Amino acid sequence: MTTQIAPAAPDLEVQAPRRPARKKRDGRAAAFYLLPAGILLAALMAYPLFQLVQISLYDYNQPQASGAEPLEFIGVDNYIELFGDPQFWSVLVSTILFAAVCVVGSLLVGTGLAVLATRVRAVPRMLLFLAALGAWATPAMAGSYVWLFLFDANFGVVNEVLGMQGHSWTFERFSAFGLVAGEVIWCSFPFVMVTMYAGIKNISSEIIEAAQLDGATWRRTATQVILPILKPLLVIATIQSIIWDFKLFTQIYVMTNGGGVAGRNLVLNVYTYQKAFAGEEYGLGAAIGVVMTVLLMLITVVYLRTQRRSGWQP
Amino acid sequence: MATVSVPLRKKRRSPGRLVAEIVCCVIAAMVAFPLYWMVLSAFKPAGEIQSATPWTFAPSLESFERVLGSNGFGRYFLNSTIVAICVVALSMLLSFLSAVALTRFRFKGRTVLLVMLLVAQMVPVEALTIPLFFMVQQVGTSAPAFGLNQLAPLVLVNLAFSLPFAIWMLRGFVAAVPAELEEAAALDGASRMRFTWQVLFPLVAPGLVATSVLAFIHAWNDFLFAQTLIFSDVDNRVLPQAMRVFYKPEELDWGGIMAGATLMTIPVLIFFIFVQRHLASGISGAVKG
Numbered sequence: 001m002t003t004q005i006a007p008a009a010p011d012l013e014v015q016a017p018r019r020p021a022r023k024k025r026d027g028r029a030a031a032f033y034l035l036p037a038g039i040l041l042a043a044l045m046a047y048p049l050f051q052l053v054q055i056s057l058y059d060y061n062q063p064q065a066s067g068a069e070p071l072e073f074i075g076v077d078n079y080i081e082l083f084g085d086p087q088f089w090s091v092l093v094s095t096i097l098f099a100a101v102c103v104v105g106s107l108l109v110g111t112g113l114a115v116l117a118t119r120v121r122a123v124p125r126m127l128l129f130l131a132a133l134g135a136w137a138t139p140a141m142a143g144s145y146v147w148l149f150l151f152d153a154n155f156g157v158v159n160e161v162l163g164m165q166g167h168s169w170t171f172e173r174f175s176a177f178g179l180v181a182g183e184v185i186w187c188s189f190p191f192v193m194v195t196m197y198a199g200i201k202n203i204s205s206e207i208i209e210a211a212q213l214d215g216a217t218w219r220r221t222a223t224q225v226i227l228p229i230l231k232p233l234l235v236i237a238t239i240q241s242i243i244w245d246f247k248l249f250t251q252i253y254v255m256t257n258g259g260g261v262a263g264r265n266l267v268l269n270v271y272t273y274q275k276a277f278a279g280e281e282y283g284l285g286a287a288i289g290v291v292m293t294v295l296l297m298l299i300t301v302v303y304l305r306t307q308r309r310s311g312w313q314p
Numbered sequence: 315m316a317t318v319s320v321p322l323r324k325k326r327r328s329p330g331r332l333v334a335e336i337v338c339c340v341i342a343a344m345v346a347f348p349l350y351w352m353v354l355s356a357f358k359p360a361g362e363i364q365s366a367t368p369w370t371f372a373p374s375l376e377s378f379e380r381v382l383g384s385n386g387f388g389r390y391f392l393n394s395t396i397v398a399i400c401v402v403a404l405s406m407l408l409s410f411l412s413a414v415a416l417t418r419f420r421f422k423g424r425t426v427l428l429v430m431l432l433v434a435q436m437v438p439v440e441a442l443t444i445p446l447f448f449m450v451q452q453v454g455t456s457a458p459a460f461g462l463n464q465l466a467p468l469v470l471v472n473l474a475f476s477l478p479f480a481i482w483m484l485r486g487f488v489a490a491v492p493a494e495l496e497e498a499a500a501l502d503g504a505s506r507m508r509f510t511w512q513v514l515f516p517l518v519a520p521g522l523v524a525t526s527v528l529a530f531i532h533a534w535n536d537f538l539f540a541q542t543l544i545f546s547d548v549d550n551r552v553l554p555q556a557m558r559v560f561y562k563p564e565e566l567d568w569g570g571i572m573a574g575a576t577l578m579t580i581p582v583l584i585f586f587i588f589v590q591r592h593l594a595s596g597i598s599g600a601v602k603g
Contacts, residue, residue: 026419026420026421027419027421027422029415029419029506030415030416030419030421030424031421033411033412033414033415033419034411034412034415034416034427036407036408036411037408037409037411037412037477037481040408040470040473040474040477041434041474041477041478043474044446044470044471044474044475045434045437045439045442045474045475047445047449048442048445048446048449049437049442049445051445051448051449052441052442052444052445055444055445055448065448113341116334116337116338116341117338119331119334120331120334120335120338121331121335124335124338124339124342125338127338127339127342128338128339128341128342128345130342130346131341131342131343131345131346131349132342132345133586133587133590134345134346134349134583135345135346135348135349136586137531137579137582137583137585137586138348138349138579138582139531139534139535139554139578139579139582140535140537140554141535141537141553141554141557141575141578142352142557142574142575142576142578142579143348143575145557145561145571145572145574145575146348146349146351146352146572146575147348149351149352149355149568149571149572150348150351152566152568154364155363155364155566155568157351157366160365160366161366186345186348243435243436246438247438247439247440249440249537249538250535250537250538250554253537253538254537254558254561269438269440269441269538272440272441272443272444273440273443273538273542276443276444277443277447277542277545282444285444286441286444286445288441289438289441289442289444290441292438292441293437293438293441296436296437296438297433297436299436
């Protein structure tokens with residue numbers, strides 16, 4: 001969960017001195033500087049991505065992986081099997097719904113608290129930011145277990161306070177998803193809050209005063225002055241959250257113990273892992289991975305489009 | 315920190331603000347509660363773990379002793395630290411070089427590279443576990459140190475996947491160094507190399523620290539790749555995997571699990587507090603432009 005606000009910084013090298021031979025010399029130097037990162041990304045991201053597509057086109061199970069049986073090219077058979085499997089569709093739908101809940105939740109909570117933080121004095125604000133920093137810093141694995149403990153059927157403080165001893169929050173499909181979503185929102189809203197708070201603080205007070213001198217109510221100031229200024233930031237925070245929540249693995253895997261009872265809490269990432277490494281159906285697992293990549297790439301396109309429309313250039 | 319209270323309708327102290335402040339404090343307490351409960355439960359003596367009493371008069375270290383003394387927790391902690399430190403150091407170096415090339419050099423294909431960097435962040439790297447598993451297995455047959463159940467591939471994988479974002483974020487910091495400085499250095503006869511390391515590097519250092527914390531968290535948190543690549547060698551496991559060892563549905567040792575979670579959170583928290591000022595200035599500085 002991270003930010004992409006850097007591009008807004010001014011591109012200073014436009015004013016850099018330009019000499020005729022510069023571009024060529026720059027090209028050589030740039031290649032030298034970019035080489036280490038380039039090699040690493042080509043070897044560990046681009047090439048495996050290519051291989052992922054390749055594996056998804058083969059009948060690739062444990063016998064083939066150990067070399068006991070020859071590989072057989074089966075074209076799109078893995079995809080046909082996948083799309084004919086009702087479980088895949090239900091996992092796909094729950095992935096999208098679950099990610100949507102997490103994204104909307106962390107955006108609402110994060111933005112709401114950012115606005116709240118601008119309206120209070122330094123001490124309460126500091127307390128809020130410290131608490132948020134703690135939630136942000138908590139590793140997914142630790143956070144998952146803490147939330148499991150808070151909501152534990154017999155020893156959890158939540159059941160104790162509510163007088164519901166013995167009620168399992170992780171057994172039912174919706175309450176299990178809800179619990180995981182709670183943990184995810186808890187540790188991902190701080191990013192939205194810090195980003196939006198910085199954005200609001202950077203709006204010059206003159207703009208707001210001018211709007212108010214013109215007789216705008218504060219509701220109009222908020223929706224027609226502040227919101228448009230914050231919109232690019234909001235887009236970035238939204239897309240980052242989508243990408244992040246779509247790819248969750250640890251929280252679901254740990255809190256629902258590998259995808260819930262009878263796999264009813266699976267999301268695509270965990271599903272891929274279970275198919276490939278527990279079920280040893282690598283070809284099928286790779287096909288799920290490809291579907292996931294394509295879905296996220298679609299989101300990327302939307303992202304780049306929105307960014308360009310709001311006048312941003314890389 | 316100066317406040318810009320957004321709606322400036324009332325500048326004086328108002329009952330509205332008092333309510334907002336109380337709400338703010340209550341929410342802060344709610345957000346902090348899971349962490350408080352984690353630390354509290356880690357310090358509670360065995361008999362009190364199940365009680366909902368929000369304090370303890372007999373704090374004990376027995377949970378920590380149990381965790382540190384059993385199942386090689388210390389060993390896993392060390393492994394995670396090694397991986398994270400390697401990732402941070404390499405990520406700082408590689409992302410600095412790349413960010414300099416992408417912001418201060420003009421060359422053909424620069425925009426294409428930038429877009430590719432953005433796309434790289436969207437790749438669901440979790441889906442790459444399958445090809446990477448076979449790749450590492452294959453590499454291991456000729457170079458055992460980079461094979462399965464070793465820490466080195468884990469470092470490389472975490473490094474590669476945290477790089478695109480690190481470069482992207484660092485770009486803003488490198489671009490913020492005025493071009494006049496570069497011209498002045500060139501007039502003084504400093505080579506490009508000297509300018510990069512003796513002028514640019516110290517100026518960008520706060521940005522490097524801010525980006526490095528994200529690489530650190532990435533490596534420290536990773537569970538999926540550790541679980542995939544280090545699946546059978548017990549000695550080379552890392553911290554997130556160690557947490558799983560304590561979680562046995564039959565005999566839940568919540569005290570131990572909370573102590574482990576606390577130990578796992580502390581390094582990140584320290585790192586975070588250490589760099590939070592730079593992180594905030596990085597974010598707000600980039601927003602201003």
